[in-house]
Amino acid sequence: MPLSSLFTSVYSKEYEINFTQCLPSGCLKYTELCNLLQLTAATHADLGGISFSDMQEFNQAWVLSRMRVEITALPQWRDVVTVKTWINTLENSRSIRALEMYVNGNKIAGCETFWAVFNTEKRRPELLNLPHDHFELFPDRKATAEAFSKIDINPEKEEVFEKTVILSDLDIVNHVNNVKYLEWCMDLVDEKIILNQEIKSFEMNFMRELSLRDKVVIHENVSDESIVFSITKEDKNCYALQLNLV
Structure with missing residues (x-):
């Protein structure tokens, strides 16, 4: 154009x-x-x-x-x-x-x-x-x-959810859209943190693309200041999200 x-x-x-x-x-x-x-x-x-x-x-x-x-x-x-x-x-x-x-x-x-x-x-x-x-x-x-910055994924992370990628997760590039990763993780956050607007900033790192029918595991590590999520496929990190709290 x-x-x-x-x-x-x-x-x-x-x-x-x-x-x-x-x-x-x-x-x-x-x-x-x-x-x-x-x-x-x-x-x-x-x-x-x-x-x-x-x-x-x-x-x-x-x-x-x-x-x-x-x-x-x-x-x-x-x-x-x-x-x-x-x-x-x-x-x-x-x-x-x-x-x-x-x-x-x-x-x-x-x-x-x-x-x-x-x-x-x-x-x-x-x-x-x-x-x-x-x-x-x-x-x-x-x-x-x-x-x-690069998000530090703590090895002490806890496995909290398993998911298989479905068609509605994909975008026009034929991989999981960046906002979908965020949605998967946000669905696992305590609703009070979200509804009370206790998230002052967040950061996302995208490391490997995910495709239709990929099986992934979502991990979580919680501290007083932040919540870090990571998504893995076959034990390899694909995505990380750090929520910085008020």
Whole structure:
């Protein structure tokens, strides 16, 4: 797709929060927060000529490797939120993208994401085959107070759930969508922590893709300050999530 006339290097999109996206408390679900961030990033890529459709001409797609989200407050049902996004770095096969969410001009969430170019036939990373010099980069404009990091998976972890990947877990890249991992883990968290908004930030590391009918085990390690989940397939780590508590 040619570069859109609406393209700008810093992009903003508004969404009205509907009831299907909300918890019983009326607040936006953490998974839906990530969905809105992901959709905004996808729209910006589309306007800039590096969307999934553009990249599929070369059997390529963007896949998420790491993500950090810092939250001041969750939006409520019927709130109109504005999500802003821009790119910090974009070179070779990797990109760091920043995102922020606002309500009534007040920032309520910041997010830093690390993406890799992935060949959807060879199932491995490779160099981006599309022009991208028209994107202005903002390496010093950060959306989060802290950068993402490698999550420490404690060997003392406890096995808490087993799951088989089903069709509804998959996305257009034909692997488990990043938000699905978060959903699986959030379903195992004490509901009081979620409903009382005791999660001040969370971080995700994606290490190996999961496919249809893969059998996985979800592990948990709990401390006073955080909850760490890890997902393994055949005893190999595929995903890690760290919830940092208030």
